[in-house]
Amino acid sequence: MNTPSATDLRRLLDLVHDLDGDAADQLGRMGAILGSDMTSLSTVDHVEGRLVASRSTPAESNLIRVSSFHSVFTLHPGFAAFRAGRLRPGTPAAWSDVNTLRELRRNPLYADFFAPRGTRDQLLCVVRLNRREGHLLSFNRSRRGWTGRDRTVVQLISAHLGRHLARRAEITRLRRALHRREGLDAAAGRLAALTPREREVLGEVARGASDRDIARSLGVRERTVHKHLEQAYRKLGVHSRTQAAALLHG
Known part of the structure; x- marks a missing residue:
């Protein structure tokens, strides 16, 4: 057959x-x-x-x-x-x-x-x-x-x-895109909670600057930069410079 x-x-x-x-x-x-x-x-x-x-x-x-x-x-x-x-x-x-x-x-x-x-x-x-x-x-x-x-x-x-x-x-693929979009929307809400100085510090982090370089650029102590980063990490729900930079870049 x-x-x-x-x-x-x-x-x-x-x-x-x-x-x-x-x-x-x-x-x-x-x-x-x-x-x-x-x-x-x-x-x-x-x-x-x-x-x-x-x-x-x-x-x-x-x-x-x-x-x-x-x-x-x-x-x-x-x-x-x-x-x-x-x-x-x-x-x-x-x-x-x-x-x-x-x-x-x-x-x-x-x-x-x-x-x-x-x-x-x-x-x-x-x-x-x-x-x-x-x-x-x-x-x-x-x-x-x-x-x-x-x-x-x-x-x-x-x-x-x-x-x-x-x-x-x-x-x-669509589900993953939705999860990414939801993650970006949630990140945008968290970013809004940052103070102008915290956003400025994170902007320098996203450009690859070290804490010492950021302190020199902003005219503050390095310990102050650490403090701003700690507060920003807490608000964003992240634990590293890489995670914070990823949120900023969206």
């Missing part, structure tokens, strides 16, 4: 409706639709060749906590496929597309970690990519080869999953 059946499409539609929560919670359903032994959603730093995060089902199959796995992670066939342009965002690619079984058996990552777990082939798809990281969906099987139906199913899942991850990233 080279195209998804009506049952496949119905299950995919139900899956897409449920992606509004944590997409990683739906990995088991994705794997069941495809008929895989293990399904993973991973974040890979493709600049440093590093596995940043990974969620898998079944959970015990996740290799992210195995330190020796990370030392050979760059030998993953997906890296070679990505560098060769054969693993493009939204387009599934399999180990069997880029490696013979003999080549795989010579690969230490495959020989030491995947073969002992019964994995003979893996279908991968980059669902989201930026200059630094890629989010990778992968399906493992105990036999080699994937049908056209399998690839179409993964392509459909990946398209919706990519949009879901992009939406979640945008929500996270």
Whole structure:
């Protein structure tokens, strides 16, 4: 069968409706639709060749906590496929597309970690990519080869999953911007409580002047500068020159 059946499409539609929560919670359903032994959603730093995060089902199959796995992670066939342009965002690619079984058996990552777990082939798809990281969906099987139906199913899942991850990233960005804005608004209120002299002293601090330099500039004792800073720190709710300067710069 080279195209998804009506049952496949119905299950995919139900899956897409449920992606509004944590997409990683739906990995088991994705794997069941495809008929895989293990399904993973991973974040890979493709600049440093590093596995940043990974969620898998079944959970015990996740290799992210195995330190020796990370030392050979760059030998993953997906890296070679990505560098060769054969693993493009939204387009599934399999180990069997880029490696013979003999080549795989010579690969230490495959020989030491995947073969002992019964994995003979893996279908991968980059669902989201930026200059630094890629989010990778992968399906493992105990036999080699994937049908056209399998690839179409993964392509459909990946398209919706990519949009879901992009939406979640945008929500996270907006929340962080809101927290920063709220922090700046609160800081503005605290700055208003400073006396003109305290603001003047902090202005010198923000320019990188030492307490001695500030004392000379303002024609006061260094101990007086210390006192102004203590009062300003207390009003601002900070504990260092760096924190105070950051508030002034907004």
